[in-house]
Amino acid sequence: MKIKDLRIHSIAIADPPLRSSYGLHAPYALRTIIELESEDGIIGINETYGGEVPAAALRAIRDQVIGADAFRLTGTLNPEMKFKPAGIERSQTFLVPGENPLDESSRTYAAIEVACLDLIGKSLGVPVCDLIGGRVRDRVPFSAYPFYKHAGGGGEGDDLRDDEYGEALSPETLVQQVKQMIDTYGFGSIKFKAGVLDPEQEIATVQQMYQEFGPDVPLRIDPNSAWSVDTSVQVGKALAKELSGGGYLEDPTAGIDGMSAVRRQLLDAGIDVPLATNVAVTSFGHIPESVEKDAVQIILCDHHYWGGMRQVQHLAKLAETFNIGLSMHSNSHLGVSLMAMAHVAAATPHLTYACDTHYPWQSAKDEVVLGGRVPIEGGCVVIPDRGGLGVELDYDQLERGKERYRTIPYRKRDDEAEMQKHIDPNWKRVLPRW
Ligand SMILES: O=C([O-])C(=O)C[C@H](O)[C@@H](O)C(=O)[O-]
Numbered sequence: 001m002k003i004k005d006l007r008i009h010s011i012a013i014a015d016p017p018l019r020s021s022y023g024l025h026a027p028y029a030l031r032t033i034i035e036l037e038s039e040d041g042i043i044g045i046n047e048t049y050g051g052e053v054p055a056a057a058l059r060a061i062r063d064q065v066i067g068a069d070a071f072r073l074t075g076t077l078n079p080e081m082k083f084k085p086a087g088i089e090r091s092q093t094f095l096v097p098g099e100n101p102l103d104e105s106s107r108t109y110a111a112i113e114v115a116c117l118d119l120i121g122k123s124l125g126v127p128v129c130d131l132i133g134g135r136v137r138d139r140v141p142f143s144a145y146p147f148y149k150h151a152g153g154g155g156e157g158d159d160l161r162d163d164e165y166g167e168a169l170s171p172e173t174l175v176q177q178v179k180q181m182i183d184t185y186g187f188g189s190i191k192f193k194a195g196v197l198d199p200e201q202e203i204a205t206v207q208q209m210y211q212e213f214g215p216d217v218p219l220r221i222d223p224n225s226a227w228s229v230d231t232s233v234q235v236g237k238a239l240a241k242e243l244s245g246g247g248y249l250e251d252p253t254a255g256i257d258g259m260s261a262v263r264r265q266l267l268d269a270g271i272d273v274p275l276a277t278n279v280a281v282t283s284f285g286h287i288p289e290s291v292e293k294d295a296v297q298i299i300l301c302d303h304h305y306w307g308g309m310r311q312v313q314h315l316a317k318l319a320e321t322f323n324i325g326l327s328m329h330s331n332s333h334l335g336v337s338l339m340a341m342a343h344v345a346a347a348t349p350h351l352t353y354a355c356d357t358h359y360p361w362q363s364a365k366d367e368v369v370l371g372g373r374v375p376i377e378g379g380c381v382v383i384p385d386r387g388g389l390g391v392e393l394d395y396d397q398l399e400r401g402k403e404r405y406r407t408i409p410y411r412k413r414d415d416e417a418e419m420q421k422h423i424d425p426n427w428k429r430v431l432p433r434w
């Protein structure tokens, strides 16, 4: 199936002022939508990271993609190794997932791989999950993803979005936010983005969630490496009960050595809360050292930067071999990414944790999927009975997203700069902060 054209669309979508240890989300998140057209006129689509760097990387491999066979990705599309599935090198850590220069070729590869799978699936009338080995679940569970946030729904000027959730900068308002999210989407587990308030307040937030939702709703807390080893151990001890029963402590501190020290000290204290990561282990090259040092017990996969859907399946097998659990990471995204995440999760038996998703934070006004937002019901995305990813582009909405991108100044995610602009001119991302 020869590829005739690759179209790259940079878009901007409104994003609320969410906080994390990286800083503050800008009023717009950036995404790239790609289309691959085959010689017989079928169009495969995909969504990946936005801004100038990912778009330039995609433009740079355009000549390799055009004329290539969508069925023969691995062999034919990587002659100069500019464009390749994830290798076994170690990428840098500490960076926002998706911004790591050493992962760039595997991110680019992933973007094309998924579009090829959508193209093949559409031409055969087969859902992507059934092309990559076959589904083990039809309904893919996602997790509620509460954030501390300032007032505002995202967007700027005449382009403001409704503030559906309001300000949440205290334990009580955060719990209120989760209730609202669960009422709307039916999520059965919670991933709480921490690393923003004093750890005592974040401990209180988790305790209040536990009281509100009970032991059957698994809780995860993720401060994005904001804590020292000592603080991480204190939080792990304080929340041993709340994070057990399917929950986890995600990236409390930076690096494989830091995570390993936290694990050791918690075990010495008789606490077996698993540590999860999407920061310390972000490429295959990190796995040997992580296993040797028992640094993480759960890895968050993400096909966008792990090198595509098949690499996520390889990661799953490796994780299973070493008795490591598998969950899924997300960044601000629209419905095309959500569907891709659901398909790979559906076809990955070892992915037993509910996946992260930022989707509730995005507005229907920005969705580029034809027919509007992808439904999340009972906390799950249902795999549709359609070929490929099961979604098409709404070209009017895509044009609006492109127009928004053309008119805004943002070209790269920079949460630290946003924090300095709106909250504190002297703010810096210091690790550990506590
Ligand atoms: O689990 C994670 O670390 C993330 O989802 C990283 C994201 O960048 C998150 O911190 C965000 O959206 O600010």
Ligand SMILES: [Mg+2]
Residues within 6 Å of the ligand: 222, 224, 250, 251, 277, 278, 279, 329
């Ligand atoms: Mg994380």
